[in-house]
Amino acid sequence: MILVFCIVLGLVQWGYVEAACDVVTKKQWDGLKPLHVEYLPRPVNIVIIEHTATPGCSTDAGCEELVRNIQNNQMEQLNFWDIGMSFLVGGNGKVYEGSGWLRVGAHTYGYNRRSIGISFIGNxxxxxxxxxxxxAVRKLIQCGVDKGHLTSDYHLLAHRQLISTESPGRKLYREIRTWPHYLENATSIMNNS
Incomplete structure (x- = not known):
């Protein structure tokens, strides 16, 4: 009986990990369960900002539909275990759970097992x-630090600093370069492979 109680308590607490940071959970946006899960060692010290390069969204229904479409494409066409991004943020100012704080995502090849990827929905x-x-993203990152998912001295990077891509787009890149923790020279954290 005690074991059952502990398991139930653990599942309830795990479900509140995302909700504690004011995130729309996968259940709330009607996402699919992952096919496989690999847990992310935490805390991590890298936050990667990217964009989806899709149309944007400004309503709850529109953003949820886009997030579902992204997940479907990534799981069915790209054979990902789940949606690749850790979190997605819509034009409505809401943050959507992707792989989340606890699970390894598939957002930046070579960095997935040591970072959180936050993708702005749009181009x-x-x-x-x-x-x-x-x-919303500033609050999410601060919540990640407060909850122990991110180190307090984390590095903020643009997707394009780590792989060959235009992500997160010129206009978002210009913005995040002014944020605290932005790491201009990513050499110190880059993979050597």
Whole structure:
């Protein structure tokens, strides 16, 4: 009986990990369960900002539909275990759970087992990130530090600093370069492979 209680308590607490950071959970956006799970050793010290390079969204229904479509594409076409990003943020200012704080994502080849990937929904070569999106990501990162998922001295990087991509788009890249913890020279954390 005690074992059952401990298991139930653990599952309840695990479910609140994302909710504690004001994140729309996978259950709430009607996401699929992952096919396989690999747990992320925490705390991590790298936060990677990227964009989806899809149309943007500004309503709850529109953002949830886009997140589901991204997950379906990544799992069915790319054979990912789950949606690749740790978190996604819509133009409505809401953060959506991807692989989350606890599980290894598939967002930046070579860095997935030691970072969190936060993807802005939209194409930020052409779109400007909204004030609500920017504030939501700042709060998410601070919550990650407060909850012990991120180190207090984490490094913030643009996706393009680590792999050959335009992500997170010129306009979002220009913005995050002004944020605390932004690491201009990524050489010290880059893979040598």
């Amino acid at each position: 930020y070569n052409t779109d400007e990130p909204t004030a609500d999106q920017l504030e």
